[in-house]
Amino acid sequence: MKHSSQNIRIFGAKEVFVCDEDFQILQNGGIAFEEGKDTILCVDTFENLCVQFPDAKTHFSPQGILLPALINPHIHFEFGGHIARFNYGDFGAWLDSLMEHRDSILGDLKDIIQEGINEQILCGVGSVGAISSYGDDKEILAQSPLRVVYFNEAIGSNPASVDFLYQNFLQRFEDSRKLKSSTFIPAIALHSPYSLHSIMAKHLIALATKECAPLSAHFLESHYEREWLETSSGYFRGFFQRLASLKDPTSFYTPLSFLEMLSPLSDKSPILLTHCLHTSLKELAQIAQLNATIVMCPRSNRLLSNRYFDIKSSLTHHIPVAIGTDGKSSNFNVNLLDELRFALFAYPQMDLLELAKMLILGVTSRAAKALGLQNGTLQTGKNVDFALFDFPESLNQSPLSFILHAKKPQILYVNAKCVYGSR
Structure with a gap:
């Protein structure tokens, strides 16, 4: 189902750490949410999200890692x-x-x-x-x-x-x-x-x-x-x-x-x-x-x-x-x-x-x-708290390399608001 709302934002990256118990990593994935509303609408590949929300404002980091704040x-x-x-x-x-x-x-x-x-x-x-x-x-x-x-x-x-x-x-x-x-x-x-x-x-x-x-x-x-x-x-x-x-x-x-x-x-x-x-x-x-x-x-x-x-x-x-x-x-x-x-x-x-x-x-x-918070994982219905870290190259053994090399986020959202970085 397509949505025409122009208030939808999509953020994506080379790898998305969902941070569920299986440590699922979504390749070329992303999340979608409505501006000002603290609920993730969907988590999918970036391409599928762009099809589902064709009027959305989008941002994709080709060598980045997107994960919960x-x-x-x-x-x-x-x-x-x-x-x-x-x-x-x-x-x-x-x-x-x-x-x-x-x-x-x-x-x-x-x-x-x-x-x-x-x-x-x-x-x-x-x-x-x-x-x-x-x-x-x-x-x-x-x-x-x-x-x-x-x-x-x-x-x-x-x-x-x-x-x-x-x-x-x-x-x-x-x-x-x-x-x-x-x-x-x-x-x-x-x-x-x-x-x-x-x-x-x-x-x-x-x-x-x-x-x-x-x-x-x-x-x-x-x-x-x-x-x-x-x-x-x-x-x-x-x-x-x-x-x-x-x-x-x-x-x-x-x-x-x-x-x-x-x-x-x-x-x-x-x-x-x-x-x-x-x-x-x-x-x-x-x-x-x-x-x-x-x-x-x-x-x-x-x-x-x-x-x-x-x-x-x-x-x-x-x-x-x-x-x-x-x-x-x-x-x-x-x-x-x-x-x-x-x-x-x-x-x-x-x-x-x-x-x-x-x-x-x-x-x-x-x-x-x-x-007792409703965040910490990138899943539909969870709070819109996420961080996007950009790297100069794609990471091998990405969970390990993330810890070793991450310094500060390119973008940080809390409560569906950008608190650091560009919107």
Whole structure:
């Protein structure tokens, strides 16, 4: 059936990464959509689309790759105001340095957050899972071109402060709800089981269940965390004695009991568990039962914990894995393409081309599922979020070569709007 509408746009390229689970690559393919309407009308060969929509405005990249706009499912925008103030190589040393310099890098954040937004756009990212500790980034992110799942983060383990901190969280959550739109989605983050009182965690899980809101948590990022959760000893015991003035601090959970608390969300809301570096087989089985996604941040994990997430363990338990950059407090930039390149070299035991496909899915379809978004794949009915990367020549082993050589998109669309490049 032919359409005469002149509002149809068709974008095509030598290769289209559909980013479905089979990693279908459509040769000389393209997508069609109506200007201003955030729904893909059709995905087909570029030639067929031009026949179906003869009056459409068209653009074809003869040596390009068209794929869904990339998704960074775990990024902290607020801690970007430093170059080298933190200590790396040990999680405890890093956390101590973060606490020491925290106030000095949380001044005027407007330029810092805008810089982080621009860095996402310039590497082809259209959607982010933004972890916000203080709420100072919400207006800038809500007004940005990005599609944002905005995780209001809760932290606080001192029983005397739980009521105050919970009320503060509720106010931040309500403030973010006032900004809710098709591209700004309020969500909830539990900082981690070592840093959040169980009473508060239960309140927030109940709220996420009621609101069907995505929920994120850092989980077992360091061996210190496992030691604390299992024995209430080690680095974190001293940490809480020093900073919270607790004489006899104890953990509120075991790793399994924390995961079990999340069970009401398993069939209601997306669950993201970030890092998971020290998970046992039993805990991975529980994560699988939760239908959760694990978000790995390879560069951050190397700098803070000297460890990478065991991807093969996730495959055994059929747990989807997404890839994020974390924030600049534990990274040297928040460029998601750089993160993918680094990850290629972090897993030498894996087949290189298959790993490349897995990594691309981890910043497209699997990241979209993790955040509860309707993008991440180029399919009819999905959101019009896509990136077109142009190359000086056609790419051999294109998924692998894309990661190695992609720098910035020629064109980036989010919410059916061109946010970078020519229209």
